[in-house]
Amino acid sequence: MATMEMRKDLFADERDDNLNVIGKGVQRQDMPGHVTARTRFFDDHAFDGMLHLKVVRSPHHHARIRAIDTSAAERAPGVKRVLRGADVPVNKNTLLSLINFGKDDEPSLAVSKVSYKGEPVVAILADSEAQALAACKLVRIDYDPLPAVFDVEETLKPGAPVVNETYPGNYFEYHERFDHQKLRFGDVERGFAGADIVMEHRYQMSPIEHAPTETNGSIAAPEQNGRYLVHSCAQGLFFALGTTAKIVDVESNQLHFIGGTVGGGFGGKVDSLTEPLAVLGAMLTGRPVRFVLDREEEMLYGSPRGAERIYIKDGLMRDGRIVARHIRSYFDAGAYTRLSSYAAIKCTAHVPGPYWIPNVASDIYVSYTNRCPSTAMRGFGVTAVDFALEVQMDRLAEAANMDPMELRILNAYRDGDMKPHRRAAKNTALVECVQVAAEKANWPLSEQAKRASSLIGGGAGERSQIPATQLDARGQIGRPDSRNGPVTQVLPAGTSRIAPSKQPVMEGARDGRATPTQVPRYEPQRPAAPPPPPAYQPAPPPYQPASSYSPPPAPPAPPPPVAPAQPQHGAVRFSSVFGTRRR
Amino acid sequence: MAKLPLQFRLNGSDRATFVDPASNLLDTLRRGLGDFGPKYGCGQGTCGVCTVLVDGEPQLACLTLAVSCEGRQIETTSGMADGPNLHPLQDAFMDHFAAQCGFCTPGMLTAARALLAKNPQPSREEVVEAISGNICRCTGYEPIIAAILAAANAPGARRA
Numbered sequence: 001m002a003t004m005e006m007r008k009d010l011f012a013d014e015r016d017d018n019l020n021v022i023g024k025g026v027q028r029q030d031m032p033g034h035v036t037a038r039t040r041f042f043d044d045h046a047f048d049g050m051l052h053l054k055v056v057r058s059p060h061h062h063a064r065i066r067a068i069d070t071s072a073a074e075r076a077p078g079v080k081r082v083l084r085g086a087d088v089p090v091n092k093n094t095l096l097s098l099i100n101f102g103k104d105d106e107p108s109l110a111v112s113k114v115s116y117k118g119e120p121v122v123a124i125l126a127d128s129e130a131q132a133l134a135a136c137k138l139v140r141i142d143y144d145p146l147p148a149v150f151d152v153e154e155t156l157k158p159g160a161p162v163v164n165e166t167y168p169g170n171y172f173e174y175h176e177r178f179d180h181q182k183l184r185f186g187d188v189e190r191g192f193a194g195a196d197i198v199m200e201h202r203y204q205m206s207p208i209e210h211a212p213t214e215t216n217g218s219i220a221a222p223e224q225n226g227r228y229l230v231h232s233c234a235q236g237l238f239f240a241l242g243t244t245a246k247i248v249d250v251e252s253n254q255l256h257f258i259g260g261t262v263g264g265g266f267g268g269k270v271d272s273l274t275e276p277l278a279v280l281g282a283m284l285t286g287r288p289v290r291f292v293l294d295r296e297e298e299m300l301y302g303s304p305r306g307a308e309r310i311y312i313k314d315g316l317m318r319d320g321r322i323v324a325r326h327i328r329s330y331f332d333a334g335a336y337t338r339l340s341s342y343a344a345i346k347c348t349a350h351v352p353g354p355y356w357i358p359n360v361a362s363d364i365y366v367s368y369t370n371r372c373p374s375t376a377m378r379g380f381g382v383t384a385v386d387f388a389l390e391v392q393m394d395r396l397a398e399a400a401n402m403d404p405m406e407l408r409i410l411n412a413y414r415d416g417d418m419k420p421h422r423r424a425a426k427n428t429a430l431v432e433c434v435q436v437a438a439e440k441a442n443w444p445l446s447e448q449a450k451r452a453s454s455l456i457g458g459g460a461g462e463r464s465q466i467p468a469t470q471l472d473a474r475g476q477i478g479r480p481d482s483r484n485g486p487v488t489q490v491l492p493a494g495t496s497r498i499a500p501s502k503q504p505v506m507e508g509a510r511d512g513r514a515t516p517t518q519v520p521r522y523e524p525q526r527p528a529a530p531p532p533p534p535a536y537q538p539a540p541p542p543y544q545p546a547s548s549y550s551p552p553p554a555p556p557a558p559p560p561p562v563a564p565a566q567p568q569h570g571a572v573r574f575s576s577v578f579g580t581r582r583r
Numbered sequence: 584m585a586k587l588p589l590q591f592r593l594n595g596s597d598r599a600t601f602v603d604p605a606s607n608l609l610d611t612l613r614r615g616l617g618d619f620g621p622k623y624g625c626g627q628g629t630c631g632v633c634t635v636l637v638d639g640e641p642q643l644a645c646l647t648l649a650v651s652c653e654g655r656q657i658e659t660t661s662g663m664a665d666g667p668n669l670h671p672l673q674d675a676f677m678d679h680f681a682a683q684c685g686f687c688t689p690g691m692l693t694a695a696r697a698l699l700a701k702n703p704q705p706s707r708e709e710v711v712e713a714i715s716g717n718i719c720r721c722t723g724y725e726p727i728i729a730a731i732l733a734a735a736n737a738p739g740a741r742r743a
């Protein structure tokens with residue numbers, strides 16, 4: 001086994017002892033099972049009397065369901081049970097509701113309309129897979145096709161078809177107040193005005209299917225004492241357990257999940273696509289139930305990596321310094337949220353890339369379209385914007401007539417540099433990475449670039465400061481004018497925390513659309529009556545000069561209802577979702 | 584539909600079962616006989632995870648009608664080791680870290696086994712050709728190729 005070199009000169013803050021495992025070949029504990037075929041994947045379990053679950057899926061991108069007739073399917077040979085939306089105890093869910101983030105928006109089985117081709121509508125449980133598939137063909141669904149929208153920007157325009165009734169503006173609503181994730185640092189407009197070259201490019205990614213060799217699936221079987229055993233392909237076993245418990249409305253200790261062997265995941269097995277219906281089927285029939293996607297379903301219904309459209313506008317000086325960068329990106333969530341809301345947060349945390357730029361702004365939207373919902377995949381929210389950023393860097397190098405490696409070394413973060421997220425960069429190593437890559441590729445670097453170091457030149461003067469920052473009201477939900485609104489505030493230099501607007505969601509009139517449908521949220525811990533929505537509060541005064549800045553007065557909102565604290569399942573893990581810091 | 588009797592040898596043992604005439608060999612091995620070595624990946628003969636040996640020839644079990652295997656010798660990865668002693672290919676796969684998620688591994692081992700039985704000293708190109716019908720989505724092809732080449736040079740490798 002080849003050994004790796006640990007560059008302790010670059011990672012001086014990391015552990016200083018000699019590492020026993022990293023860089024050495026150590027046998028994996030699961031390898032003997034893999035080579036002898038004794039590893040048990042979820043489908044490698046036999047049960048007597050097992051039923052097979054198959055799903056009738058929407059042939060339309062967007063359609064209202066007028067009627068569903070399952071009578072012929074129910075009479076078909078071998079069919080033991082037919083499931084419809086009304087059979088699902090909690091037929092609306094969003095994955096991150098386990099950490100109380102986002103509204104429930106996706107049904108297990110569609111009831112009144114379908115929003116993408118492949119959306120599940122009816123489930124059939126039969127003695128054999130062939131019988132279940134034959135019965136699926138007997139289900140009659142009367143659809144009324146609706147106009148569909150597939151473009152991440154078209155869908156945000158007034159008048160676009162509403163993809164997801166829970167989010168009638170076709171964008172994910174952050175904290176019920178904002179239509180996107182926003183980052184502001186300095187004054188990009190002034191940066192562009194003072195730049196020698198201003199360059200803007202558009203980057204379009206495609207969705208990417210994980211295509212795991214093992215398709216998504218699970219087997220659920222009744223155990224004793226009202227418990228259910230579930231063999232699951234899930235990448236996050238407890239995530240799948242919590243999601244299933246919520247949807248089938250049982251205590252999580254009634255579910256016994258077994259997993260850990262995943263036949264390829266890459267992010268595509270975090271959505272609990274099959275477990276809830278398999279468990280529900282086992283509950284309703286008392287029989288073991290196997291629900292496995294075939295390859296076509298995996299492509300249609302198994303979430304892909306969401307496509308992103310990214311606009312990058314840069315202000316560049318002739319000497320190669322980037323003085324301003326504005327990034328606007330639209331993340332294609334497909335029809336339902338799944339994990340796209342988190343992708344945009346990750347993307348925001350990643351921009352402007354590993355470069356110190358004095359003026360940065362970004363606006364990252366999650367757009368709903370009539371496509372298969374997208375989800376996690378290997379650095380989702382980051383890899384696509386990285387592709388765009390690095391192609392942009394090459395274009396900037398060309399415009400400045402500079403070597404692309406040198407341009408990166410010139411602009412790279414140094415230790416101590418202030419990031420737009422108002423935290424100092426530490427343990428930076430891009431300079432050294434580029435130097436090593438250039439050396440290995442026999443790429444000539446100037447003496448100056450060879451002498452550069454992540455430890456030199458950072459964290460001093462302007463590079464360590466939080467500049468005065470232009471704020472605007474762009475992106476506040478309920479303000480039809482807000483998306484292109486002007487600067488409303490200037491935060492003085494050094495302001496590290498921006499108090500979020502407390503302006504509540506206004507009722508109706510969101511971008512001129514109809515009043516949103518009220519979708520009940522899953523709130524297991526709360527007493528029955530939800531608090532009344534707060535009354536409309538006028539916006540704070542639009543402009544306050546920098547010299548006399550004071551925080552906007554808190555709106556006289558009614559006191560928050562006294563409710564027992566909700567459990568924050570897994571909050572530590574996903575703390576970046578809430579903007580809370582991990583220590 | 585009336586079921587048909589079926590007998591064949593599986594990893595050296597005589598097995599008898601009844602199958603639906605439309606059953607494929609993969610379902611028969613997995614659901615009928617409990618040999619979970621061959622996997623389901625696509626059901627269309629494109630991924631190779633269901634590869635088994637039928638009379639020494641690699642075949643895709645998902646595209647093989649079970650009744651066509653009457654009287655034949657079926658070999659799967661489950662029967663590859665000789666008790667506690669691993670086949671040289673299995674040893675080589677372990678030594679070369681030639682599995683990541685492990686789902687394609689049984690099919691890869693079977694394809695490699697068929698190759699070495701016919702061609703004990705394959706070139707790298709012949710190894711690549713032999714596993715070209717087996718998809719590894721974790722994209723660990725290089726260690727797999729290295730493992731097969733190493734096994735070809737190991738003592739006892741000709742035992743198929």
